[in-house]
Amino acid sequence: MSSQLLTYIFVGLSFATYIAIAIWSRASSTNEFYVAGKGVNPIANGMATAADWMSAASFISMAGLISFLGKDGAVYLMGWTGGYVLLALLLAPYLRKFGQYTVPDFIGTRYYSKTARLVAVLCLIFISFTYVAGQMRGVGIVFSRFLEVEIQVGVIIGMIVVFFYAVLGGMKGITYTQVAQYCVMIFAYLVPAIFISILITGNPIPQLGFGDTLVNSSTYLLDKLDQLSIDLGFSAYTENTKSNIDIFCITAALMFGTAGLPHVIVRFFTVPRVSDARKSAGYALVFIAFLYTTAPAVAAFSRVNFIESIQEKSYLDSPDWFKNWENIGLIAWQDKNDDGLINYSAGKPFEGSRPIFSDEFGSQGQREIKNLPTLDNSNEVYIDRDIMVLANPEIAKLPAWLWL
Amino acid sequence: MSSQDYWKANLKLLSVLLFVWFIISFGFGIIFSEFLDQFSLGGFKLGFWFAQQGSIYGFVILIFVYVIAMHFLEKKIGIKEEENE
Amino acid sequence: MSTAAGLLLVISSSISHDLLKKTFMPKINERQELFYARCSAAVAIIVAGLFGIYPPAFVAQVVAFAFGLAASTIFPALFLGIFSKRLNKEGAIAGMLAGLIFTASYIIYFKFLFSELDSSSYWLLGISPEGIGFLGMIINFLTAIVISSASSKPPIEVGKMVDKIRLP
The missing domain is CATH 1.10.287 (Helix Hairpins)
Known part of the structure; x- marks a missing residue:
C-alpha cells in the first residue's frame, strides 16, 4: 500500500471519528454549548486542554524551532508550560467558582460595568483572531503538503471539519474530539521519538537519551552537538545567544500570556467542582509535559541528523527531503567551490534574503539561483526560517499526519 | 478556622509555591543558568537541564503539591463542595 | 486544528x-x-x-502577538479582580487599554511598520517584540492600581462577590 493511500485512509478515519463524536455530543442548551454542561471529568478536561494547547505552533514546530535555537529554545519550553502553574494557583479555581460562561462575563461583573465587559470582548476578539489566523494557515499548509492540494483548498477542508464539530457540538463536541485527538497525537509523537532515541543513543527514554552518550562512543550527545555547531561556525548548542533580559521577558510574556488566553481559561469552566479546576490544570500540564520534555530531545537528535546527513555529502546522494524542499523553494544550494559536495556552515550563503530561482539546472541537477554568492564564508546552503519547522518530521523521520 | 484564616493560609501557601516557581524557571533556567552550567548532571550541563527539562518537571510537582495542600486546608475548615452551582 | x-x-x-x-x-x-x-x-x-x-504575516509572529496581548490585557484584570477588593472599574478599564495600546503599538512598530529596525540596538531596554507583553503587563498593573486609588471605591456588593469566589 502506498504511503499516500495510507495518509488518505488515516485522515479520513480520524475525521469520521471527530464528526461522529460531534454529532453524538451535540449541544442542546447554551450551558452545554459554552461550557459542556460543567460535567467534564478533570482528567478528560486535562487531555482536552493539552490537545487544545498542542496547536500547529507548538506541536511539531516546537522541536524544529528548538533545534534551530539551541538553548534559547527554552523560552518556549518554559514559557508554554509555566503559565499552567499560574492558572492552577491564581485563576482557574476562582473563575470556576464564579461559575459563568466567558472571560468577559467575569470582568463585566467584577468591575460592575458594561464598558469593562466590552473592552474585555475587544481584547478577547483581538487575541483570538490573531491566534486563529496563524492556525488556519498552518492547517492549510499541512493539508496542501500531505493531500497534495493547493493551500487554499487545504484551508477550506479545515474550515469544513472545524465547522462540524464547533457549530454542532459547541464546547461539548470540542472537548470530546480533543480527548480523542490527544490520544492520537501523543502516541504518534512518542513512538517515533523513542525510535530516534534508541537509534542515536541506545536509550529508549528520549528525556534520558538527551543526556546520554552516543551509540558505540563515550561522547555525550550534547557535547558532540556543541562541537558540531562550533565547527560549523555557530555558537554552542547549549549556550544562549540572546541577552538574559530578553530571554527573561519572552519567557514571562509567554507564561502570563498562557494564563490570560481566553480559550485556555474557558476550559476550566467545564469541570464540576472548584477542586477539579485545580486538579485539571495539573493533569493538563502532565499531558503537555510528555510532549514538552520530549520535544527538546527530538530537537537535539534531529539537529545531529540534519548536520550529519547533508554536511559534505555529494548533492546526488543527499536525502529525499533535501530535494523535496528545494523543489518547493525553501532550500537552495549553490555549489560555491564546484566540488559537488554540500558545505553547510554559519553565515549567509548569498546576497539577498531569499533565493531567486532561474529555470536552469546546475551540473548536479540542483536548481540554479540568480543571487550572487557571498565571499566572506563558505556556506552553500540556504534554509528558509520555516524549514526546520516544516521539514523536521521528515528529517527526524516522524509521520506526517501528526498535525491534523 | 474561619474563612478569613483560610484565605490567609491560602495566600501564604501561594507565596511559597510561587517563589519556588520563580526560582526553578527564571532563577535556575535563566539568571543563574550560566553559573549552574559548570556542574553537570549526566551528559547535561545543570543550567541547560533546568532550562529545557527540570523546570517543567518542577511545574508539574508544584501544581500537585497545591492540589494536595488545598485538599487538607479545605478539610480543616470543613468545606464541602457542591457540583454545578 | x-x-x-x-x-x-x-x-x-x-x-x-x-x-x-x-x-x-x-x-x-x-x-x-x-x-x-x-x-x-x-x-x-x-x-x-x-x-x-x-495571511497577514508569518505564523510565528502572529502567535507571539497573541500571547503578548493576553499577558498585557486579560491576565492583570483577572488577577486583580480576584486578589484585590479595592480595584474599581476605572482602574481595570484604564489598565487594560494601557496594556493593549502599549503592547500592540510596540509590536506593530517593529514587526509591520519598520521591520528593518527590528534588532536589539533599537529595542526598548533590549526587549524584543516577543517579550514586550511582560512590560505591557507591568504597565497595566501600575495604571490600574494608580487610577483605582485615585478614584472611588467599588460598591459593597463587589466585595461580597469577591469574598464568595475566594471560598471553594
Whole structure:
C-alpha cells in the first residue's frame, strides 16, 4: 500500500471519528454549548486542554524551532508550560467558582460595568483572531503538503471539519474530539521519538537519551552537538545567544500570556467542582509535559541528523527531503567551490534574503539561483526560517499526519 | 478556622509555591543558568537541564503539591463542595 | 486544528453571550442565544479561513502577538479582580487599554511598520517584540492600581462577590 493511500485512509478515519463524536455530543442548551454542561471529568478536561494547547505552533514546530535555537529554545519550553502553574494557583479555581460562561462575563461583573465587559470582548476578539489566523494557515499548509492540494483548498477542508464539530457540538463536541485527538497525537509523537532515541543513543527514554552518550562512543550527545555547531561556525548548542533580559521577558510574556488566553481559561469552566479546576490544570500540564520534555530531545537528535546527513555529502546522494524542499523553494544550494559536495556552515550563503530561482539546472541537477554568492564564508546552503519547522518530521523521520 | 484564616493560609501557601516557581524557571533556567552550567548532571550541563527539562518537571510537582495542600486546608475548615452551582 | 476549534468557540460565545445577551439584546431567550452562538461560530470560521488564505504575516509572529496581548490585557484584570477588593472599574478599564495600546503599538512598530529596525540596538531596554507583553503587563498593573486609588471605591456588593469566589 502506498504511503499516500495510507495518509488518505488515516485522515479520513480520524475525521469520521471527530464528526461522529460531534454529532453524538451535540449541544442542546447554551450551558452545554459554552461550557459542556460543567460535567467534564478533570482528567478528560486535562487531555482536552493539552490537545487544545498542542496547536500547529507548538506541536511539531516546537522541536524544529528548538533545534534551530539551541538553548534559547527554552523560552518556549518554559514559557508554554509555566503559565499552567499560574492558572492552577491564581485563576482557574476562582473563575470556576464564579461559575459563568466567558472571560468577559467575569470582568463585566467584577468591575460592575458594561464598558469593562466590552473592552474585555475587544481584547478577547483581538487575541483570538490573531491566534486563529496563524492556525488556519498552518492547517492549510499541512493539508496542501500531505493531500497534495493547493493551500487554499487545504484551508477550506479545515474550515469544513472545524465547522462540524464547533457549530454542532459547541464546547461539548470540542472537548470530546480533543480527548480523542490527544490520544492520537501523543502516541504518534512518542513512538517515533523513542525510535530516534534508541537509534542515536541506545536509550529508549528520549528525556534520558538527551543526556546520554552516543551509540558505540563515550561522547555525550550534547557535547558532540556543541562541537558540531562550533565547527560549523555557530555558537554552542547549549549556550544562549540572546541577552538574559530578553530571554527573561519572552519567557514571562509567554507564561502570563498562557494564563490570560481566553480559550485556555474557558476550559476550566467545564469541570464540576472548584477542586477539579485545580486538579485539571495539573493533569493538563502532565499531558503537555510528555510532549514538552520530549520535544527538546527530538530537537537535539534531529539537529545531529540534519548536520550529519547533508554536511559534505555529494548533492546526488543527499536525502529525499533535501530535494523535496528545494523543489518547493525553501532550500537552495549553490555549489560555491564546484566540488559537488554540500558545505553547510554559519553565515549567509548569498546576497539577498531569499533565493531567486532561474529555470536552469546546475551540473548536479540542483536548481540554479540568480543571487550572487557571498565571499566572506563558505556556506552553500540556504534554509528558509520555516524549514526546520516544516521539514523536521521528515528529517527526524516522524509521520506526517501528526498535525491534523 | 474561619474563612478569613483560610484565605490567609491560602495566600501564604501561594507565596511559597510561587517563589519556588520563580526560582526553578527564571532563577535556575535563566539568571543563574550560566553559573549552574559548570556542574553537570549526566551528559547535561545543570543550567541547560533546568532550562529545557527540570523546570517543567518542577511545574508539574508544584501544581500537585497545591492540589494536595488545598485538599487538607479545605478539610480543616470543613468545606464541602457542591457540583454545578 | 484542535486549537482552531477552541479559539472559534470563545469568539462565538463572547459575541452571542457578552455582546448580544448581556449588552445589546438582553431580551433574547436561551434558544435564540444558542442559535446566535452557532451563527457567530460559523461567521468566525469563515473570517478565520480568509485569514488563512490571505495571511497577514508569518505564523510565528502572529502567535507571539497573541500571547503578548493576553499577558498585557486579560491576565492583570483577572488577577486583580480576584486578589484585590479595592480595584474599581476605572482602574481595570484604564489598565487594560494601557496594556493593549502599549503592547500592540510596540509590536506593530517593529514587526509591520519598520521591520528593518527590528534588532536589539533599537529595542526598548533590549526587549524584543516577543517579550514586550511582560512590560505591557507591568504597565497595566501600575495604571490600574494608580487610577483605582485615585478614584472611588467599588460598591459593597463587589466585595461580597469577591469574598464568595475566594471560598471553594
